[in-house]
Amino acid sequence: MLSILIPTYNFNCVALVKSLQQQAEEEKIEYEIVVADDASSVFVAENSEINMLKNARFLPLSKNIGRANIRNLLASEAKFRYLLFIDGDAKVFTPTFLSEHIRHCAPNCCIVGGVTYEKNTNATFSLRAKYGEKCEAKKHYFSAFNLLIDRQLFLQIKFDKNLHHYGYEDFVFGIEAEKLTTIKYINNPLIHKGLDENITFLEKTEKAIRNLWMLQTNNPDIQKRSQLLRTFFLLKKWHLEKFVAKFFGKLRSIITTNLTSKNPSLFLFSCYKIGLLCNIAQKSI
Secondary structure, three states: OEEEEEEEOOOOOHHHHHHHHHHHHHHOOOEEEEEEEOOOOOOHHHHHHHHHOOOEEEEEOOOOOHHHHHHHHHHHHOOOOEEEEEOOOEEOOOOOHHHHHHHOOOOOOEEEOOEEOOOOOOHHHHHHHHHHHHHHOOOOOOOOOEEEEEHHHHHHHOOOOOOOOOOOHHHHHHHHHHOOOOOEEOOOOEEEOOOOOHHHHHHHHHHHHHHHHHHHOOOHHHHHHOHHHHHHHHHHHOOOHHHHHHHHHHHHHHHHHHHOOOOOOHHHHHHHHHHHHHHHHHHHO
16 A cells, blocks of 8 residues: 655654554555665664664665665565655654655656644754755655655656755655646645754755756757746846856855744745755856
């Protein structure tokens, strides 16, 4: 019936597995929970406890293979028809989470359950929390953070195995999924617990934009679907991308100061991203 697949990295997900196991037992369904650890440096011993739980397996990797490939690995380990991908830093907070997903299991299904955030008062995580709450928690944001999909459909798509670094693997998967099925967005969220510190999130953002620049080459689907890329190509059409890259270089430290403050501006974060993209594009010429 259901394979619950959890990629994790440097996060203790034992509580998550136990809560999912409890709901699966209550639903009296055939299920398995498979957790793959992407060569973490911490919590490996703690997560090994998962092997002691009913219908659960813990697979620690010795080498980091990235967010895309670890999901492909989990799918290859799955034995049931329907795959439920849940990130290891998620938290179940509703007693009907699994039953709601089970209700939507159907051939060729692709169901995005959504994400939500707890109120954050720590300035160290202010940018990640604000971006998550205002952008990722919106209704039609495709993400594999909480994704139910028919295994046969998944195997036709898979995550891009060439993406070894952070960023846009979900975005690309969503574009390909839309070509084969209708993606359904439901209100069945999980809480995202693993917030990055502001500086770490900015570093990850740069890695993600480098991924995006690599992916968009000769790929009109990505160019059309990404608001960031559409903005870049509009600037390029007006011959402004070099000016923006230069301007960003002068103001980057000032913008970074705001983005790492207690109350970061998401408008400035958008400016930061387009500045980064223009800078990356210039250096790739």
